[in-house]
Amino acid sequence: MNAPLKHTADATTVEEGLAIAEAQDKQYTSEMATETAMANTLLTPRFYTTDFDELDAIDVSSVREDWDVLIAQMEADPNKGHFKKNEDWDHVDWENMEPELKKEFIDFLISSCTAEFSGCVLYKEMKRRGNNKDITQLFQLMARDEARHAGFINDALREAGLRVNLGFLTQKKKYTYFRPKFIYYATYLSEKIGYARYITIFRHLEAHPEHRFHPIFKWFEEWCNDEFSHGEAFALLMKTDPKLTSGINVYWIKFFLTAVYATMYVRDHQRPAFHKALGVDPDWYAHEVFTKTSKMTEQIYPITLDIEHPRWQRNLEKLQKANVDMVDAKGLKKLGAQIRAGWAFVNLYTIPAKKHAVPASVRLEPAY
């Protein structure tokens, strides 16, 4: 890693970037042979099955017009040329990066890469097992995007001297099962909140470029537009069956909203160096992201969480504290922390939700 090789960040074309990366690869391989310490990052995606007959039974004819427009847009692939390194990919000073920040940033890259990779595995599986052309086409397109994002993050990891290891492929893996509707609720929210998270950071760094400590953030704008379209697709899928967003399912929707928001809050607060370097207060950030996500989810969900309620912030903080306490504590103290975390979650879940009428047409365009 210390030989005078050109850095991929110095490449001005993709080809050059690839050539440099290949040269680095050769160097790394020989380094590994001489047992130079080389961090190896094992990707650990999970494997799922679902009710594929139920997926095949989806009929998008009630949303056909919007569906076709969205699929055509995804097929046209406006982001195809986006995930390339150009002169905007400036040099990253990994050597001098503050150690805490480096640890947290690498955690960010690995977690994001694993998430994109797992999304790709899941979508590809749905594409392969399905027989409904609309559905298989959608999942194929989404798998493409996720693989592309994973490749892009992988490259940033390589620059940091980290190699992904796909050893999981030859390890024994157990397939778990999710009901299709839970996949919709979870992935819809995940894509929309992902959009809100990326765009909020992107806009913040546009205003404060001095905090942009890595060039990957410059790619967040188009990146999050992929997340946005995936969310749109799930919104349309849910629209095909009104039962998914009414009756008892509204309680499930509320559960997913609460769980996703709360998890995000807790995880972000566990990465103070990352947020400090970006010049972002995690409480402000959470509030921004929740506000944007709530606004977007009104397209399909009949409720939004009341994040201005006095119990909201108070219990998020309690949940976060209980979560930290759980790690070091043992025995009764641990149990106590678990009970406090559970109670904080119940307190968040039982805040009365805001109800509203859902528009007849689902489709939204990225607006932030």
Next chain:
Amino acid sequence: MGLLTREVEHAPCTVEISHKFESLHAHVRFNNGAVIYPGDEVQVEGPEIMAPFGEVVSEDRQATIIRASKLEQLWTRLTGDFEVMELCEFSFSEEVTL
């Protein structure tokens, strides 16, 4: 499939790994049409596979499928949903401290 017994099956499969800048992905496809059900375990036999950077490799291998018993399958269907939050991405791992 027995209520409590697991059966072991072998299936030829193709593993495809893309380790390219444009796409990082890996998939296993069964070539005899074998279908995986909830609770089944799959292991691709042989040494670890990894494509060099910038390449796609495709290898034919043998996979062992350990079929879940009827009871396990039912259990996985009933309880799998509890883990559904895994599908959400939050940018960071769940570790409290790194």
